[in-house]
Amino acid sequence: MAKYIIDAGHGGSDPGAVYEGRREKDDNLRLALAVGRLLEDGGAEVVYTRTEDVYQTPFEKAQTANQLGGDYFLSFHRNSSAEPNRYSGAETLVYDRFGKKLELAEAINRELEAAGYQNLGVKERPGLAVLRKTRMPALLIETGFLNTDADNALFDREFDALAQGIARGILSASGDETPPREPEPEGEENTPEEKLYRVQVGAYRNREYAEALLSQLQQEGYPAFILKEDGYYKVQAGAFRALDNAVRLEGELRRKGYSTFLVS
Ligand SMILES: [Zn+2]
Known part of the structure; x- marks a missing residue:
């Protein structure tokens, strides 16, 4: 089983994209924790760069990942464009389109497409610190545009399906098996807060x-x-x-x- 470093993009004094009061850092954290939880349920080891609303530079995030020595680094973001409601869809960014990270990125994109997002593909972004400075396969997942209403509606409505899809894509492409999920026992559902x-x-x-x-x-x-x-x-x-x-x-x-x- 692989060890995954899960990074919720931005945080603290850096909200990421902002649109009509909605802050990217909050969406990123929510989705990062949900996917991390599913990976852990699948038996993987997961470490989070943040579980709170705290600021870290992208360089710090990469440095932390290197010193922890994970097998994969997964950074969660939401896209934005200069004009609201201009673009729509999900994409995954990698340093270059080679190797295992490309397989994971394509698997994640297929799952996001199945959940309703237009598939904008896997793109090379060698200039991003979290992709360039990390010494393990690193992916940056852009789950729709934060300044596109339809993408936000899909994010909110299909949130569970998106998290499950991303986790499934990661586990299948990395070769980690996805065991069938046990149904929650009666009376033990509704754990209000994730205990970390x-x-x-x-x-x-x-x-x-x-x-x-x-x-x-x-x-x-x-x-x-x-x-x-x-x-x-x-x-x-x-x-x-x-x-x-x-x-x-x-x-x-x-x-x-x-x-x-x-x-x-
Ligand atoms: Zn971002």
Whole structure:
């Protein structure tokens, strides 16, 4: 089973595209978490670059991915154009049209097309940092145009089908089997919030202390971010659905001398 690094594009002070109050960073995070969850349900290991509304430069995202050493890097975005309602459809961007990433991109596009998006194809974007700087096959998925009403309507109406399609495309093209999904047991549906385990490495009133620790962790390759909560700047790393994976990261950080505890 492959290890996937899931990146919700933009975040924090960078909203990405904005159209009539709708912010790309929110759509990206929602879809990234949904696809990540389905990949985990399929048995894959998944690490998220962010699960909160935090800012990271594209370079930081790529650097984190390299130091985590995933098999694939998947960045979630929504497209936009200069004029609203001018363009429509989904596309997937890659550094170049070769190898496994092309197979994954084509499989994802076919699934997005099946869910209703016009297939705009796989495009080469060698200038994008998250595609250029990552040392594993990297894809950037543009799920429709954020400033096209029909694309937003499709995104909202077919959200579950889109997430399932993307996950299915990834798992089939990467060679990871997709086991049949068990039906949810009676009475256990409606878990309101996805429970994710994170490792907290520090909490400070002083933002500068938190940022110093953050940059140290990021330089060592950990998917760290700052969460402002209860008057503290909390420095946390990783976000895992499986407790085992969070425990493994915590153990590694402790061996390096960090004092940590698990939060969820
Ligand atoms: Zn974007």
